[in-house]
Amino acid sequence: MTFSGELITGLTSLVIGCIAGLVMHRSDFCMAGMMRDLFLFRRYTMLKVLALLVLANMILTEVFRLYGWIALFPYPAFGPPALSNLLGGALFGFGMVLAGGCVAGTLYKMGSGNVISMFAFVGLLIGSTFYAEFHGAWKAFSDATVFAPGKITLPQLLGVSQGATVSAAIVILGIPVLNWWKTGAFVRRSYAAGYLQPWKAALIIAVLVTISVITIGVPLGITTSYSKFGSWFLSLILPEHVRDLAYFSAKPFSYANQLLGIAYSGGPGPGYDGIALIQYPLIFGLVAGGLISSASLGEFRIYLKVPLPQLASGLLGGVLMGLAARMAPSCNIWHLLGGLPILVMQSMLFGIGLLPGAWLGGKFLSGIVLKNN
């Protein structure tokens, strides 16, 4: 990989992250809230916006796949479906509700000065790093529960073409989305300064994911670098222990930037590699986007007087999300915005798992955490 190639790839990731963070902050685009509010308050508006986002991603990805702009398909790092995807999704759903935001929501909220999200971020690092301690056992469980070996997408399982299956999915999802569009169901009335309607944010994010797929070769992903950062930090204290953990020495991810004609690989270990090149700028961008948005509105401020149960909930939620993101593997951004639009079965199971997790998280939060506020 050349220096200029690295620079362009890293800058692309940074710009994508920055725009995504800004857009998410302006529109209060919170995926944890979308799932949680469905069960806690019977509010569906933001879940409908998520459906719009998935549909837009589905259409864009399929168009560029047909034109041959996507280097590797299905994207690298996806595998056959297993029970671990479902269980990981459920734990992730529980964790993100406790944390008050998913892996991306935590970052842009942290950038806007929110202390609970800062605690969730620390929790994410802890959970993502701790996973390495039982990776071997979990990997064995995951491999043993694979139920469609060699099949990654639904079309592969059904033995039909990607184009036909995605077209059918676009029609099935498109009908209710079109109906919601006509009835104005996507519109939210907000008094927040500089508010961006979430449906506009959804379309912008769909374009950003597509740009990432075309230029970097993969959809947006964040969580492996949480393990990477955690392992680097741990290596400062316990270098031999980090060396002994098989999870940190593996480099299972390979990507290809089709436009630049370069390939990169990486893993969760502490060294600099393709994961660090892509994900660190994305993380930094998401935080910076939240910071730029809030500062430009004059809303950036760090309030320290937050009830202790909420801080504890943020930390615990972050730890569980970090663990779940490794167990699933990967997070809601990767699965819902990357895998689901191309009908990856792992992502479908992860999405299904999110629902009971978010329901239970809402019960726990309202019944225990906020009762002791």
Added chain:
Amino acid sequence: MEIKEIDMRGQICPSTFITALREINLNKNEIKSETFKLVFITDNRDSTVTIPETAENMGYGTTVTKIEQHYRIEIFAARQ
């Protein structure tokens, strides 16, 4: 006019919404007496959507004002 002010700065959803809902229900008779106003101070932007929307659905009047880095959401009897 009696005013009860609740500072929720630094908190996020659903804590802000649940707190607001609890306070509205606890003080519903006072609010309806038209001599009482609930005021929530928040820096959670989403609260400017959820709290007024729910309060209005419950029959109350609302106003939202941005003050420096935060928002002031007032809940009062609809006829005020």
